[in-house]
Amino acid sequence: MTPADLAAQAADLAHQASVLAQNAAGVAAVVAQNAPPAAPFVYLFSIFVLAVFVGYYVVWSVTPALHSPLMAVTNAISSVIIVGAMLATGLHGSMVAHVFGFFAVVLVSVNIFGGFAVTNRMLAMFKKK
Amino acid sequence: MNQSLTSFAYLVAAVLFILALRGLSHPTTSRQGNRFGMAGMVIAILATFLHGGMDWGWALVIVLGVAIGGSIGLVVAQKIKMTALPQLVAAFHSLVGLAAVFVATSALNAPQSFGIGTPHHIHTESLIEMSIGLAIGAVTFSGSLIAFAKLQALMKGTPITFRGQHQLNAGIGIAILLLVIAFVASGGSMVLFALIAVLAFALGFLLIIPIGGADMPVVVSMLNSYSGWAASGIGFTIGNLALIVTGALVGSSGAILSYIMCKGMNRSIINVIAGGFGNSGDGAAAAATSSEGKAVKHGSADDAAFIMKNASKVIVVPGYGMAVSQAQHALRELGDLLKEDGVEVKYAIHPVAGRMPGHMNVLLAEASVPYDDVFELEQINNEFATADVVYVIGANDVTNPAAKTNPQSPIFGMPILDVDKAKTVLFVKRGMSSGYAGVDNELFFRDNTMMLFGDAKKMTEEIVQALGR
Numbered sequence: 352m353t354p355a356d357l358a359a360q361a362a363d364l365a366h367q368a369s370v371l372a373q374n375a376a377g378v379a380a381v382v383a384q385n386a387p388p389a390a391p392f393v394y395l396f397s398i399f400v401l402a403v404f405v406g407y408y409v410v411w412s413v414t415p416a417l418h419s420p421l422m423a424v425t426n427a428i429s430s431v432i433i434v435g436a437m438l439a440t441g442l443h444g445s446m447v448a449h450v451f452g453f454f455a456v457v458l459v460s461v462n463i464f465g466g467f468a469v470t471n472r473m474l475a476m477f478k479k480k
Numbered sequence: 481m482n483q484s485l486t487s488f489a490y491l492v493a494a495v496l497f498i499l500a501l502r503g504l505s506h507p508t509t510s511r512q513g514n515r516f517g518m519a520g521m522v523i524a525i526l527a528t529f530l531h532g533g534m535d536w537g538w539a540l541v542i543v544l545g546v547a548i549g550g551s552i553g554l555v556v557a558q559k560i561k562m563t564a565l566p567q568l569v570a571a572f573h574s575l576v577g578l579a580a581v582f583v584a585t586s587a588l589n590a591p592q593s594f595g596i597g598t599p600h601h602i603h604t605e606s607l608i609e610m611s612i613g614l615a616i617g618a619v620t621f622s623g624s625l626i627a628f629a630k631l632q633a634l635m636k637g638t639p640i641t642f643r644g645q646h647q648l649n650a651g652i653g654i655a656i657l658l659l660v661i662a663f664v665a666s667g668g669s670m671v672l673f674a675l676i677a678v679l680a681f682a683l684g685f686l687l688i689i690p691i692g693g694a695d696m697p698v699v700v701s702m703l704n705s706y707s708g709w710a711a712s713g714i715g716f717t718i719g720n721l722a723l724i725v726t727g728a729l730v731g732s733s734g735a736i737l738s739y740i741m742c743k744g745m746n747r748s749i750i751n752v753i754a755g756g757f758g759n760s761g762d763g764a765a766a767a768a769t770s771s772e773g774k775a776v777k778h779g780s781a782d783d784a785a786f787i788m789k790n791a792s793k794v795i796v797v798p799g800y801g802m803a804v805s806q807a808q809h810a811l812r813e814l815g816d817l818l819k820e821d822g823v824e825v826k827y828a829i830h831p832v833a834g835r836m837p838g839h840m841n842v843l844l845a846e847a848s849v850p851y852d853d854v855f856e857l858e859q860i861n862n863e864f865a866t867a868d869v870v871y872v873i874g875a876n877d878v879t880n881p882a883a884k885t886n887p888q889s890p891i892f893g894m895p896i897l898d899v900d901k902a903k904t905v906l907f908v909k910r911g912m913s914s915g916y917a918g919v920d921n922e923l924f925f926r927d928n929t930m931m932l933f934g935d936a937k938k939m940t941e942e943i944v945q946a947l948g949r
Contacts, residue, residue: 392605392716395715395716395719395721395724396716398721398724398725399712399716399724399725399727399728400728402494402724402725402728402729403728403731403732405498405728405729406501406728406729406730406731406732406733407732407736409498409501409502409729410501410729410732410733410736410737411736412502412505413501413504413505414504414505414506414507415740415829415831415837415838415841415856416507416829416838416841416851416854416856417504417507417510417838417841418737418740418836418837418838418841419565419569419836419837419838419839419841419842420504420510420514420838420842421501421504421733421737421837421838422569422700422701422704422733422734422737422836422837422838423565423569423572424500424501424504424513424514424517425501425704425708425729425730425733425734426569426572426573426576426704426707426730427517427521428497428500428517428520428521428726428729428730429576429707429708429711429726429727429730430521430575430576430579431493431497431520431521431524431711431722431723431726432576432579432580432583432710432711432714432715432723433524433525433528433546433579434490434524434525434528434718434720434722434723435583435586435587435594435714435715435717435718435720435723436579436582436583436586437525437528437529437531437542438528438531438593438594438718439582439583439586439587439590439593439594440538440541440542440545441528441529441531441534441535441538441539441541441542442531442533442534442535442538442590442592442593443533443535443593444586444589444590444592444593445589445590445599447585447586447589447590448586448587448589448590448593449538449541451582451583451585451586451589452582452583452586453541453542453545454545454582455578455579455582455583455586456542456545456546456549457545457546457548457549458549458575458576458578458579458582459549459575459576459579460545460546460547460548460549460550460552460553461549461550461552461553461556461572461575462549462553462572462575462576462579463521463549463550463553464549464550464551464553464554464557465552465553465554465556465557465568465572466553466557466572467514467517467518467521468553468554468557468558469556469557469560469565469568470514470517471511471514472557472558473562473565473842473845474507474510474511474514475511476842476845476846476848477507477510477841477845477851478845478848478850478851479507479508479850479851479852
């Protein structure tokens, strides 16, 4: 094989590679256009799974004496669902969304204020000797 | 506000929620933890107000909603009696469940608000997440309502069972699953959505009615877990990080508490959920037959006072009966008087004492019993052998030696407080009825046991008076 042949082959390969790269870029652009704007499910799901593990280790370290306040405070923080209720109420969605969103805001507000307040009341009672 | 800044705010909120739970690892750090939780909530709410496209007129409506709900919550939290804590928590869980149903409904009607598509053209993924959030939310709502009704005694605590119950529940579960598939395939049919909600409400109701009163610690923990999973489901629907993380935290927290409660009774979660335990009612008949020919020694408040005064170590074992008769304050007075006489006083708490995890600890704390005097089962079980007197107030099954000795007993294998090792056992009970599990307690008939018949609070007050003389 002469050096000239090699050079010709290399040039050919380089050309093929550039065509492939162009194709890939085109495919990527199409995918990017069609992809949903929200974060892909797999990312959210990874966060979810990791959070379950964090929850597992954090909750095992809670002293049994404080299991009642734990329940009250987890109830209060799960009311962060108010974020969804607020978006439903406050954005230009539909009347149904406004109404259901509003009722959801009222319900979880009971929980947020009630949950943190009752937790606080309980914790204030735990005293040292 | 910039999209990534909002996301960052939600991340901060999620971290603060983790710190809130972390703070509960010790009473001294717990109040700080609660403040972290509140801060996280404020950040999440403020970030949402600054979300692009928020209509300021409707934002005022949101503020109004928060004011209405918030004031109700604050009043209830201040007024509630600590003995009624389990039903309060059950009621709170139901609200989270219902809110999840409402948010899912809004998301179906105005998907553009959540960036999940346009009406009738919602992303398939979002439809799946939405219907799962809806179903878990609805089960949480109706299940918690039943738990509330049972705890508040609006409904009898005895299990309601009927033939084919489990088949019916399984059938409804499968029907919900099929409806979810049909709902997603239909691209978001409102009718199917409503059907899923109705069936899930029914399922929540049917799941809790067969579970008896004393299994409520498991039920309340389980519903706690469900409310977390529901929040996570909604979090996936609207792609919100704070909701997903918080839902996962709450979900696993509730699951761990359910596990601890089941372990405290040596029963599997399946066994508890299947229900029907403790069917024998108040067990009056059982007591009448098995106590034949056996004599119990019973004494008066004066006798009890005399025995306690001459003891050097007294361990108090409180149970649900103490909560029912609100005896915690009288109990603390008793402890104070004994301590003045130089008697060592400790409190031993079984994992499933009361109607929710940690219920007894809160009641004792309410009566200003220092938490250093209160011990869990593993910490104190060796000490019963060195105790002169054990004062069992409103507890029964958790002290029953049959759990160790009698393989036929329904409570066999359940970890118990070894009160039988103490020199003298004082049992405060209203009568000779058996415990929740419907089994006789052989401790009542032992020579070193003295029964004190009467109301827990009244008896404790009488002992306090006798000690004062």
